[in-house]
Amino acid sequence: MHVARTLTACVLLLASVAALCSPSVVAAQDSSSSTYIVVPGDTLGAIATRLGVSLEALIAANGIQDPSLIRVGQELIIPNADGTVPVVAVAAATETGTARALAGETIATLAARFAQDAALVAELNDAPPERRLFPGQPVQIPRQAVPPPSANFGAITAVDAPASIVQGRTGRIYVETSRPLLLRGEWNGRSLVFTAIGDDGLRQFAFVPVDALLDPGQYPLHLGYVTARGNFVQRAWLVQVAGGLYDYQEIVVPEDKAAALTSDVVVAERERVVETWSQLTPSVFWERPFQRPIDTDYPTTSPFGTRRTYSVADIGNFHAGQDFGAPEGTLVVVPAPGIVALAEPLAVRGNAVIIDHGRGVFSGYWHLSERKVEVGMWVDTGDVLGLVGNTGMSTGAHLHWELRINGVAVDPMQFIDEAPFAGPEIETSTAP
Ligand SMILES: [Zn+2]
Incomplete structure (x- = not known):
């Protein structure tokens, strides 16, 4: 390339x-x-x-x-x-290319998918940001690379x-x-x-x-x-x-779980995970887009980025990962090669696994019922890393999948669509 x-x-x-x-x-x-x-x-x-x-x-x-x-x-x-x-x-340059809409998209969600400003895309297409699009409908968007x-x-x-x-x-x-x-x-x-x-x-x-x-x-x-x-x-x-298109949500942690939580525990656990994903491995272990860590049968129940308030103090103010609803025991698989950097029970995150994919890229899996990997293990795409559960501060069985880049929580779903070294090719990356 x-x-x-x-x-x-x-x-x-x-x-x-x-x-x-x-x-x-x-x-x-x-x-x-x-x-x-x-x-x-x-x-x-x-x-x-x-x-x-x-x-x-x-x-x-x-x-x-x-x-x-x-x-x-x-x-x-x-x-x-x-x-x-x-x-x-x-x-900002306004040299444009053509993107194709996915089912259910609006001007604003398409703009977000291509990391573009919704108002600018709306203006280029002479339509409001909330305009619904037909699948495959061509939309003019600014060229990504300026x-x-x-x-x-x-x-x-x-x-x-x-x-x-x-x-x-x-x-x-x-x-x-x-x-x-x-x-x-x-x-x-x-x-x-x-x-x-x-x-x-x-x-x-x-x-x-x-x-x-x-x-x-x-x-x-x-x-x-x-x-x-x-x-x-x-x-x-x-x-x-x-600005992103993020919802607001209030999370009520069950009484029995909240009782076990003090802010000391929350802070100590945060330091533990931050220390883990602050490491920098010299190699890149992946060249292809990530695979989903869970079967497509299990839908997103809470997307990345939702602004949150919790009924217990200091857990966080936005949703740092993507939640998939699935019954306890559902297989959770490795989405891209890496080395297991953490595998242990935590108070907030429950049974947790963190994988180091190299060069400051880490993925995390919380609330597991069981862990199937140990720290230091090399894991490859498709390997089972654990089972879905409801451990830690969780309100029902689900997988929380988190992606950290240089310590910053980012939308992991972006990495399912795009190869790591390639910029989004405007015409070719739009196939659903
Ligand atoms: Zn979550």
Whole structure:
């Protein structure tokens, strides 16, 4: 797979063939005044003087190895007066593609499925967000990948990042480099975990997990690396967080179960699971989409992200996983390869299993009647990990399935539909 897929080809060629691109994309480049394109006769010193910045800051910001070697057409990051690198704001592109509706979808749910803003999709299709769609009905949606304008800097030759991500969903950023680099990224105060794609070390990707309770708005995504000379070069641009379609629910925990619960127990248990999924295994154990952890006969009884209030204190304020209603004893299977990182009884989560899928991706299974795996075991897709139960703070037999990426609880159902390294292909990922 190549980072520069068809939908980004236009944007990646911005500098040379801007006139061929859609007007909205070109406007995004024009709005950025934080870069300078080298023209014939330029020297770094003359550029620094003209821009009113120090030569040293200009060299550091661009990771330049040899100041005498700049080329015409090269794009330079203009540092701030204090030598820091400016944040580049990105206008949302509205270059569109066609998505096909699933049964029962509305404009808003389709927009959420493609990590797009419902209001924007509604506007593009001249229909209200609540408009019901026929299965297979074509809907215009913004292209998912909108790299920052002038994303190429230093040894970074291509960036493919989402323009917007819905609360509780997981975006992906792909980066191509001209030589193997230790990339550093940050999103909402957390470091991104970059993983190589292929063997040449020139392509990497990272998940951008968005907390289900993060307020909608624009948040900077930082990307950078340390140059051979030890300078840290980075860019930042804004990514939109769009509101999710989440319900509210009140959970009444039965008296006999609630009685056993103190906030000390809740806090200690939270620390235990957080410690487990804060580990970072070097390898990725999975390349294919996840399978359902339970047979399709058993429907979702409470989706991920539902805002919750509990009759007992401090269990949480939203539903961090997906619940499937099933009778006690129903098989729970491994959805993707990994290593068992936790398998023990817990007060709130009941009989619990956590699987480490590598590179900060963990899945959790709560309220089991029985565990069938031990810590340290290698498990493969389809292996039985336990049986459905009603242990812990549960109000009836069900499987709670949770997915954590870099510690953030995200919608696990997204990973049933999408391969981990692939961006959603707008035309092909829509088959039910
Ligand atoms: Zn649950």
